[in-house]
Amino acid sequence: MKKKEMIYEGKAKQIFKTDKNDQVIVHFKDDATAFDGQKKGQIAEKGMINNKISNFFFKLLEEKGIKTHLIEELNERDSLVKKVDIIPLEVVMRNVAAGSLAKRIGLEEGTPLKQPVIEFYYKDDDLGDPLINVSHIELLGLAGREELERLIALGHKINDILVKFLKERNVDLVDFKLEFGKTAEGEIILADEITPDTCRFWDSETKEKLDKDRFRRDLGDVEEAYHEMYKRITGQDWK
Amino acid sequence: MKKKEMIYEGKAKQIFKTDKNDQVIVHFKDDATAFDGQKKGQIAEKGMINNKISNFFFKLLEEKGIKTHLIEELNERDSLVKKVDIIPLEVVMRNVAAGSLAKRIGLEEGTPLKQPVIEFYYKDDDLGDPLINVSHIELLGLAGREELERLIALGHKINDILVKFLKERNVDLVDFKLEFGKTAEGEIILADEITPDTCRFWDSETKEKLDKDRFRRDLGDVEEAYHEMYKRITGQDWK
Ligand SMILES: Nc1ncnc2c1ncn2[C@@H]1O[C@H](COP(=O)(O)OP(=O)(O)O)[C@@H](O)[C@H]1O
Ligand SMILES: Nc1ncnc2c1ncn2[C@@H]1O[C@H](COP(=O)(O)OP(=O)(O)O)[C@@H](O)[C@H]1O
Ligand SMILES: [Mg+2]
Ligand SMILES: [Mg+2]
Numbered sequence: 001m002k003k004k005e006m007i008y009e010g011k012a013k014q015i016f017k018t019d020k021n022d023q024v025i026v027h028f029k030d031d032a033t034a035f036d037g038q039k040k041g042q043i044a045e046k047g048m049i050n051n052k053i054s055n056f057f058f059k060l061l062e063e064k065g066i067k068t069h070l071i072e073e074l075n076e077r078d079s080l081v082k083k084v085d086i087i088p089l090e091v092v093m094r095n096v097a098a099g100s101l102a103k104r105i106g107l108e109e110g111t112p113l114k115q116p117v118i119e120f121y122y123k124d125d126d127l128g129d130p131l132i133n134v135s136h137i138e139l140l141g142l143a144g145r146e147e148l149e150r151l152i153a154l155g156h157k158i159n160d161i162l163v164k165f166l167k168e169r170n171v172d173l174v175d176f177k178l179e180f181g182k183t184a185e186g187e188i189i190l191a192d193e194i195t196p197d198t199c200r201f202w203d204s205e206t207k208e209k210l211d212k213d214r215f216r217r218d219l220g221d222v223e224e225a226y227h228e229m230y231k232r233i234t235g236q237d238w239k
Numbered sequence: 240m241k242k243k244e245m246i247y248e249g250k251a252k253q254i255f256k257t258d259k260n261d262q263v264i265v266h267f268k269d270d271a272t273a274f275d276g277q278k279k280g281q282i283a284e285k286g287m288i289n290n291k292i293s294n295f296f297f298k299l300l301e302e303k304g305i306k307t308h309l310i311e312e313l314n315e316r317d318s319l320v321k322k323v324d325i326i327p328l329e330v331v332m333r334n335v336a337a338g339s340l341a342k343r344i345g346l347e348e349g350t351p352l353k354q355p356v357i358e359f360y361y362k363d364d365d366l367g368d369p370l371i372n373v374s375h376i377e378l379l380g381l382a383g384r385e386e387l388e389r390l391i392a393l394g395h396k397i398n399d400i401l402v403k404f405l406k407e408r409n410v411d412l413v414d415f416k417l418e419f420g421k422t423a424e425g426e427i428i429l430a431d432e433i434t435p436d437t438c439r440f441w442d443s444e445t446k447e448k449l450d451k452d453r454f455r456r457d458l459g460d461v462e463e464a465y466h467e468m469y470k471r472i473t474g475q476d477w478k
Binding site: 101104105106113114115117118119120122124126127130131132133134135136138139140 | 340343344345352353354356357358359361363365366369370371372373374375377378379
């Protein structure tokens with residue numbers, strides 16, 4: 001598949017046209033940002049690791065009946081995916097209080113939630129990706145009522161699958177962010193990525209952070225955390 | 240009805256015990272606060288005006304079939320009400336973009352909303368009354384699913400009644416906050432207050448603000464706005 005011109009450059013990935021109108025190539029960069037882009041840096045080989053991890057998760061989810069955008073991995077940093085119209089919502093699933101949820105509702109970070117929490121954030125960099133509710137989503141026309149029900153059901157199903165998979169690898173899935181998109185045929189499928197950039201992974205015993213929070217919060221050993229997650233997920237050493 | 244000891248002192252009102260276990264007296268103060276209590280002041284005779292305005296609205300709503308806590312006005316600043324367990328949610332109804340909604344979703348203040356928006360804020364001063372969603376409400380056990388449906392239906396019905404009433408008096412009901420409570424019998428009724436402290440009222444023609452935003456934003460003529468709203472709502476001059 002030929003990589004044609006770049007059509008979007010985001011904070012962590014680039015999107016390229018291909019010969020086919022309904023397919024794009026996702027290129028994973030080493031760039032890392034935090035706090036709405038205020039903090040910037042690089043994580044060595046992150047792009048390669050995230051490409052592999054995301055594709056691993058997407059294949060796992062496909063096996064469990066979740067439709068994703070993944071077509072095939074092309075090389076270390078590039079994957080061919082179905083082009084979708086991204087629904088401008090970050091769907092966040094949470095199993096343990098951390099980050100903004102801990103602050104918002106006054107729970108100590110690390111408190112297990114007695115049921116998974118789902119949140120929608122409006123994907124809008126200028127507004128700082130604010131939390132919004134169903135009423136806002138309807139007003140803005142970001143998704144219809146049935147589509148929302150679908151996103152909620154998919155969010156919970158994906159959460160169940162990933163929690164179980166990771167638990168067996170001694171990792172607590174604290175929370176993570178999903179993006180969905182619509183194909184030309186109007187089907188809602190999972191898009192974007194599932195990686196240590198977009199998830200909070202904690203070692204089940206030590207509660208050590210194995211994700212982008214090491215970069216956000218300057219905890220050190222950032223690369224090591226990505227390597228460790230690569231190993232726990234795929235069962236293979238990173239190089 | 241005898242006014243016994245004070246059981247709660249809030250930012251704008253005091254609550255007193257009475258001879259009856261299931262009734263309390265609400266006393267309206269002139270105190271005004273803004274920005275989570277950071278800004279403090281007084282608005283002359285506000286307590287008296289708000290007592291009258293709130294009771295006027297509650298009677299209007301009762302006539303339209305909405306159950307409220309109001310039993311009777313006792314004197315200029317005091318009203319006898321049914322004691323309820325307040326559901327710790329601020330139910331906010333919005334018809335025009337203003338305040339935090341305008342900021343959150345990037346609409347210019349004054350933009351009419353093509354449908355009313357409903358929001359729930361967690362009534363918790365320490366947390367700064369954060370916006371929360373249905374998933375947070377369920378996690379925290381603040382209201383059951385059926386109760387929430389009821390709050391949503393009541394919020395919309397009250398909004399419809401008040402929008403219509405005020406429009407005929409040349410006032411746009413931009414947004415307002417409701418609090419509901421449960422009686423000992425488990426019935427959900429409207430409680431707290433509906434006043435220029437808890438609503439945004441704009442003159443329909445000039446869009447002049449006739450509410451607590453005059454205090455919040457130091458616009459001057461604060462008392463005059465409360466007098467004007469008293470007049471438009473009751474049809475009588477304030478003293
Ligand atoms: N299958 C897809 N089709 C089209 N766009 C996609 C697809 N998957 C992800 N995207 C979008 O491509 C961009 C990926 O780049 P990224 O660096 O994550 O951007 P951002 O900085 O906006 O998060 C995102 O805007 C994402 O929504
Ligand atoms: N019918 C009622 N029964 C019991 N409590 C009530 C009733 N109506 C209102 N309240 C509560 O009484 C308090 C009124 O005081 P207020 O000054 O508004 O307090 P706050 O500073 O918490 O907003 C609020 O906490 C409100 O929830
Ligand atoms: Mg992204
Ligand atoms: Mg109050």
